[in-house]
Amino acid sequence: MTFIALIPLFPLIGFLINGLGYGKISKTAVPWIGTGASLLSFVCVLLAYLNFKETAIIVNLFDWISIAGLNVGFSFQLDQLSIIMLFVITGVGTLIHLYSAGYMSHDEGYGKFFAYLNLFLFSMILLVLGGNYLMMFIGWEGVGLCSYLLIGFWNKNTDYANAARKAFIMNRIGDVGFLIGIFLILQNFGTLEYLEVFEKAKAFHVGDGIIVAITMALFVGAMGKSAQIPLFTWLPDAMAGPTPVSALIHAATMVTSGIYMIVRSNVLYTLSPFTLEFIAWIGLATALLGATIGLFQNDIKKVLAYSTVSQLGYMFLGLGVMAYSSGLFHVITHAFFKALLFLGAGSVIHAMSDDQDIRNMGGLWSKIKITAITFLVGTIAISGIPPFSGFFSKDEILAHVFEHNKIMWALGMLGSFMTAFYMFRLFFVTFKGSFRGTEEQKHHLHESPKSMTTPLIVLAVLSAIGGFIGFPEVFHLPHRLNEFLSPIFENSRLVNSSFGVVHISHNLELILMGASVLVAVISILFAYMVFGNGKNVPVADSEVVGLKKLVYNKYYIDELYNKVFVGPISAISFFFANVIDKKLIDKIVNSVGEGVNFSSKKIKELQVGVTGSYILFMTLGILLLVLYQFGPSLLSTFNLLQNK
């Protein structure tokens, strides 16, 4: 299967050409190379898919590491799961490359940008196509690096550079868990190859301690990469990167790696209900936290960023109730509509001469029609209105949650309500009413070039109809996604009899569906009442007070982390360097030296040739000798005399 190896190869070549030729390749060729590499990769995915027949294909390029009994191959595994992920990555990736050709065209680092994008694509493909956990880890770190490079793309701005560093380090903290998970797997299974690990996993029982440990450790990695509580604060800051980056990396692909990891390891997670419950609660909490913060943000990208945090939470919530394919379904639809929304936001920012504050916008509907309409499609999709894509995937997750735990479901619905609200708030404030920006901005208002609007249109179509790959059972229409993915969950079905069993009656399913649509509609109407006329504009930062201020400032979590972690770490390092190292260890070392110097100086005086001191020492010496020789007998004589 040569197509498989070609999938990552094209972006790698693209990276090398644009990277090594940076500054030498003409500006017109750069986007062709970058986008072309991505497109070719997409074509290979398509070809690989067409040739694919149900069973996983392993391609071992070479033996990567072999020591003692351990063998880790540099291998790819093409199966249903990797195909789905590859389609999303290369498909959405290609659209975003195309978009960037227009969006970044005025930037001096144009070639560099495309090189990084291709490198990202390459790493992301390794992540999902790798045939073992170590391959996943390479890709995992690779995308982290690209994320770092791209968030800090405009690194002259200190805040942006800070955001890049924060993202990398927070991800690193998650990686500690991932690495420990890998160690545990290697220790207990003797291999890292997926197929072997999952085969051996069947010998374990539900709830075995070691599996709990492995799954929890891996999940810590997922928390970092997919921005879950407590490791989520890097993602909103990551919006410092150019908007196509936010769309590709921080919405559609990289941040869903954590979900991929869990779906990939679904056997292990199915064996560990404890971890699943934990994941569900973390996911739910993150979904709600993200949504509440999203309610009050005024930066168009920040709203979308918190929305991403929140939607990722929903995906984990789905995974936590063993609705793996529903979680993955949401990954797909979310990739469509969130990429669309970010690119749309980019188009708005482009039109607004790089202003991102929605309080300065308003009335853009008529000015940038294509952007506005496609943005509306995305907004409807995320809000969960049928038949747009977000409805299908989110509803599926919530139906599973309902079955698992009613309270969780109710909280999930609350999140849905907030989602529809903050999204339509964003939409109304941006596009309705009249323009609030400066005259200069108004003068510059223009629709984006074709290279930017084409991806918007394609993504809008996908956001609208993308949900049709998985119809709810009640409609008696095929759920193509579930059918396709089914072999991936074979082992889960074997190890845990409760996996995949649905108790919900069709009536109940319809009621749940109706409820979520109703919630979304009410929320939208509510948003319309508040912001629909375009006159009610969010207030200036200084006027935000009370509870709202707390939420507006993201619950001061960043400040808390600074106090609890950053401060003490600097203090410790200062203490180690300036007290222990200098004042203690070196003090001892130097005083040993000084001690030797001092004593040698003193001993030196014994032989300086001064007759007086020689005589003194001689006398003392004789005295000592006499005392040594006769001392005891003198003492006893003395005692004897005294006793008498």
Next chain:
Amino acid sequence: MQSGLLSSLIILPLIASIIVLLLPAAYKASYRWISLITQILLLINVGTLIGAFDPQKNEYQFLEHYEWIRLTLGNSSILSIDYIIGLDGLSLAMVSLSVLVFFIANISSFSIAKKEKAYFSLFLLLTATVIGCFVAIDFFLFFIFFEFMLLPMYFLIGIWGGPNKAYASLKFIIYTLVGSVMILVVMIALAMSNVDEFFTSEYKTTVFSFDFRILSDTNNLLKGSLLSIQNPIKIFGVNARDFMFLLLFIGFGIKLPMVPFHTWLPDAHVEAPTPISVVLAGILLKIGGYGLIRIAYGFFPDVATNYSLLISIMGLISILYGGFNALAQKDLKKLIAYSSISHMGFVLIGIAAFNVEGFNGAIFQMFSHGLLSSMLFLVAGVLYERTHNREIANFKGLAKNMPLFTVMVAIAFFGSLGLPSLSGFIGEFFTLFGSFQSSKIPKVIPVLGVLGIVLSAVYLLWTFQKMFFGEFWTKEEFKKSLTDLDQKEIFMLSTLGALTLLFGIFPNLLFDLINPTVIHLFK
């Protein structure tokens, strides 16, 4: 087969050193070239050796054995000291690293503009002794090289060093000498306890030997001798074998360096000229790790397992303490020195694991650190050469003015912080995994060790950001001199960078060489 190829690695630089010494000052300009040509010859010879080396053979290869000293002792027994050199996977890896690092350091030495004759003859002498140290398989010979290395090192720091060079070079030499004394004690004890059966029957009297191959086999221990396993003799209330092992541990630990015996390293690095820093970090530290594996663990495997916990804790302390210290440094070179300490901590953790994964990881880590630390010190040298300043706070936004330099620094930094696909990751992964696997070490140690990887990301990225991001800014007087890399620097840095990438992607290039040796060690 005594081809002499291996000896040439020691003899060539020695001869070159003498040539440089004898050539009149009129040929001053040729010193560096003589030295460089020698290094290239060494590279070629080592290349030949690698080609001819058979990793599957479980013995020293390219063996050269000449009788040297036969000392008849009082009780008519004989002390045999021989010139024996040979290579196994471990020493071949270290020798390859040595010739590579010396080659790079030699190029970097081209900018030395003071007392060139002395410099290059000492530099060549250092080359010979370091390689000798790795190929010697007679303890006495090893020790001679080990000690002799200090002489050129002392002068290279003491003469060509920075403002505080006298303190630094003295500190370096005294620290190392203290370690040497400990090793010397053990060497004598070992030799007086091990009997060469073959020669004993030939000479018809007890022959004590320094041969590594004899020392590493506990069957050769003389019954009732100081180090006998059966009836242990106590020294200060500790079994003699334990005592000797601990002496070796500290002796080589100083060289590694291991916290708390590390404070000579930052000082030495800060004062040493760039090429000497490169050699120091790239190679000299590895002798500590090499000695621990070859000698401490090789000759005392029975007691070594008792100290896994202790050694892994020392490793962990080095990792974390070094990392925290690095975070607080203001001088770029000091920061790199502390990061070296932190990275060598992984070597300790790997060795402490006392299993195949851990040892492989430790050796890989040494190799990889040799590449990366050389790169890092060259990077620091690039700035120092241009501005005579290394204060991190004096530079901002260099990415704009020195783009190529920035790329190289990024490779070195990301390699050091353990990014997969660069060599640093493999070493850290396997040292930690080895210790995770080990039944002697509680899991909490490797788990905390992983935090070291986070810490390295913190201090390296923070430094990277401070120096390379933001608007370009530096002191007025530096502005003119801050030009991007020249050809020489590009060559050195990109060679090392390419190797880091190569071994990160194809770690088997090294593992294939060392793994059979490591497995053999455990038999």
